[in-house]
Amino acid sequence: MKFLDRLHPLALLVLRLGLGAIMIAHGAQKLFGGMPRFMGMLNNFGIPGWMGYLTVAAEFGGGILLVVGLLTRLAALSIVIDMTVAISKVHWKNGLVTTPGRVGYEFPLACAVIAFALIFLGAGPISLDGAFFRGSGGSPARK
Numbered sequence: 001m002k003f004l005d006r007l008h009p010l011a012l013l014v015l016r017l018g019l020g021a022i023m024i025a026h027g028a029q030k031l032f033g034g035m036p037r038f039m040g041m042l043n044n045f046g047i048p049g050w051m052g053y054l055t056v057a058a059e060f061g062g063g064i065l066l067v068v069g070l071l072t073r074l075a076a077l078s079i080v081i082d083m084t085v086a087i088s089k090v091h092w093k094n095g096l097v098t099t100p101g102r103v104g105y106e107f108p109l110a111c112a113v114i115a116f117a118l119i120f121l122g123a124g125p126i127s128l129d130g131a132f133f134r135g136s137g138g139s140p141a142r143k
Contacts, residue, residue, distance in 0.1 A: 012124030013069075019114045020066030023079060027060025045089045058082040066118070069127020076118035083112035 030038045030052065039049035058078035065075035091105035098104040123129035 009124045009126050012118075012121060013126045015114055015118060016066045016069055016072065016123060016127070019079070019111060019118070020063045022111060023059045023063030023066065025063075027056050027058075027063055031056050031060050047085075047089060055082055069123035069129050070132075072123035072127065072129050073119050076115040079115040080112050080119065083108040083115065087112070 035052060035056070038055070039052040042052050042055075043049050058075075059082060062075035062078045062082075065071050066079075086108045087105045091103060091108060094102040094104050096104050096106050096109075098106065
C-alpha cells in the first residue's frame with residue numbers, strides 16, 4: 001500500500017476543504033444575522049456573550065484559513081477549542097447520538113477530531129502554508 005503515500009497531500013487537502021466548508025457555514029450563520037441570538041444562548045450557558053466573537057473568529061475565520069491552507073495549525077487549534085466548548089457546555093448532556101429533540105455531540109466531536117489531526121499533520125503541500133512556509137506548515141518530512 002506504499003503507493004497510497006503519494007496521495008497524502010490530496011488527503012490533507014480534502015480534510016481541510018471539508019472541515020473548512022463546515023466551519024465557514026456555521027460561522028456565517030452567526031456572523032450574518034444570528035449573533036444577538038447566539039450571544040444570548042451563550043449567556044444562558046454561563047458563558048459571557050462577548051465570547052461569541054471568538055466563536056465566529058474560530059469558525060468563520062478559521063474555516064477560511066483552512067480552505068486556503070494558511071496558518072492551518074493555528075486555525076485547527078482554535079476549532080478544537082471551539083468544538084470542545086460546544087461539546088462540554090451544550091451537547092454532552094444529550095449523549096453521543098442525536099435523537100428527536102436532543103442534539104448529541106457526534107458532529108462537533110467529528111469536527112474536533114479532524115481539526116486535531118490537522119494540528120499535527122499540517123496543511124500539506126497543496127496550501128499557502130506549503131508555498132510560504134516550506135517545512136513548517138506542510139506535511140511531515142518524507143523519508
